[in-house]
Amino acid sequence: MSLIVKKFGGTSLATCDLIKHVAKKVASDIKAGNKVVVVVSAMGKMTNEFISMAKSLTTAPDQREMDMLLTAGERISMSLFSMALNSLDVKAYSFTGSQVGIITTSTHTDAKIITVKGERLLEALSNGITPIIAGFQGVSSTKEITTLGRGGSDTTAVAIAAFLKADLCEIYTDVDGVYRVDPRIVPESKIIDKIPYEQMLLMSYLGSEVLHPRSVEIAKKYNIPIVVKSSFNEGEGTMVTNIENIESTKVNSISAKDDLALVNMKIQDMGLVKLLNEINEKDLKIELFITKSAENISLVISQDKVNELLSLVENFSNSLSISSDISLISFIGEGIAEDKIIIKTIIDIVSKYDKDVFGIFTNKISYTIVTKKAYKEKIVKEAGKKFELTK
Numbered sequence: 342m343s344l345i346v347k348k349f350g351g352t353s354l355a356t357c358d359l360i361k362h363v364a365k366k367v368a369s370d371i372k373a374g375n376k377v378v379v380v381v382s383a384m385g386k387m388t389n390e391f392i393s394m395a396k397s398l399t400t401a402p403d404q405r406e407m408d409m410l411l412t413a414g415e416r417i418s419m420s421l422f423s424m425a426l427n428s429l430d431v432k433a434y435s436f437t438g439s440q441v442g443i444i445t446t447s448t449h450t451d452a453k454i455i456t457v458k459g460e461r462l463l464e465a466l467s468n469g470i471t472p473i474i475a476g477f478q479g480v481s482s483t484k485e486i487t488t489l490g491r492g493g494s495d496t497t498a499v500a501i502a503a504f505l506k507a508d509l510c511e512i513y514t515d516v517d518g519v520y521r522v523d524p525r526i527v528p529e530s531k532i533i534d535k536i537p538y539e540q541m542l543l544m545s546y547l548g549s550e551v552l553h554p555r556s557v558e559i560a561k562k563y564n565i566p567i568v569v570k571s572s573f574n575e576g577e578g579t580m581v582t583n584i585e586n587i588e589s590t591k592v593n594s595i596s597a598k599d600d601l602a603l604v605n606m607k608i609q610d611m612g613l614v615k616l617l618n619e620i621n622e623k624d625l626k627i628e629l630f631i632t633k634s635a636e637n638i639s640l641v642i643s644q645d646k647v648n649e650l651l652s653l654v655e656n657f658s659n660s661l662s663i664s665s666d667i668s669l670i671s672f673i674g675e676g677i678a679e680d681k682i683i684i685k686t687i688i689d690i691v692s693k694y695d696k697d698v699f700g701i702f703t704n705k706i707s708y709t710i711v712t713k714k715a716y717k718e719k720i721v722k723e724a725g726k727k728f729e730l731t732k
């Protein structure tokens with residue numbers, strides 16, 4: 342008998358028929374003798390629809406109210422899922438994040454899990470009841486309802502798996518597993534059978550949204566194997582785990598991140614350190630710093646954070662320029678950044694766009710290029726072929 346946490350994403354739960362379909366899979370696993378805990382996302386694109394509704398009322402929705410609104414999506418799917426399982430003669434009980442004691446920081450819309458208390462979860466399991474947990478949400482120490490950032494249900498699932506010391510956390514989604522190249526750019530990409538936590542972590546931070554980055558961090562910390570697989574097709578999917586690196590040095594995957602802006606600025610009065618401090622205080626997530634000199638820097642930041650950055654930078658710079666539609670293209674693989682032939686291949690591919698390569702960021706297992714979004718598809722496709730990541 343295994344204890345498995347199964348998380349279903351929005352597309353897998355988009356209609357009541359689909360909920361019935363995945364509930365049947367869960368029921369047959371339980372009848373085969375496994376203990377299962379289910380974590381659900383909101384149905385289909387419901388979270389996006391809630392955000393649009395809020396924005397139709399105000400340009401700057403209150404973040405507390407936003408969390409109240411967004412958490413409603415997962416409440417709908419958890420109760421429907423529970424009803425579907427009950428109708429298959431599986432005793433199930435739905436719980437909000439707060440009811441299972443997912444305690445978070447108080448940053449609305451981007452809270453982090455501090456701890457999982459899990460009393461009601463343990464009680465349900467010991468009574469033979471299958472818990473169905475609303476993903477993406479928790480409660481702060483000041484008793485406010487919070488959400489974990491877009492895509493955060495993966496993080497709920499892995500945190501619950503870590504709390505329960507589960508054997509496995511299965512993430513069911515709308516693709517067959519983790520692809521070597523983002524399937525939205527290259528549909529004929531090859532799938533990864535097994536990937537070490539470190540590489541998956543980089544992939545998700547660098548734009549492969551199939552797993553929420555913090556879910557991989559927690560899995561790594563508590564040694565929880567994750568399997569990413571399809572809700573619709575059979576197949577082994579991709580195992581994310583603690584594998585020894587026995588592979589030779591090669592590019593294992595390519596990730597791309599969009600909706601970014603490049604802000605170039607001249608800093609007055611040697612204010613760089615002060616500026617960095619303020620950015621840190623405001624919790625503005627900077628994707629990349631490119632420091633040309635103490636006065637001359639560039640920042641890559643999410644497009645929707647540019648205004649916040651500008652209001653902060655005002656006091657430090659009177660000369661700045663912004664380029665929007667920037668992408669990061671990242672090559673990931675053990676030891677690649679120290680492999681001359683690999684780096685030469687990447688440089689050859691991007692050299693056609695050299696005037697528009699704004700920066701390069703590298704660590705041992707990744708090599709990231711900052712360029713215009715307009716070139717992303719061409720670069721990723723060509724590199725996918727060169728590194729044999731596509732069929």
Ligand code: ADP
Nearest residue numbers: 350351352514515518519520522523549550551
């Ligand atoms: P869910 O609603 O199930 O959580 P997500 O939309 O969050 O699903 O994640 C699945 C999507 O991630 C896929 O449909 C795919 O478009 C996208 N994706 C981006 N990069 C990758 C990758 N390398 N492998 C698989 N999917 C990826």
Ligand code: ASP
Nearest residue numbers: 382388477491492493494
């Ligand atoms: N429903 C939330 C979102 O769309 C959380 C999730 O799906 O993981 O971001």
Ligand code: MG
Nearest residue numbers: 350492550551
């Ligand atoms: Mg997701």
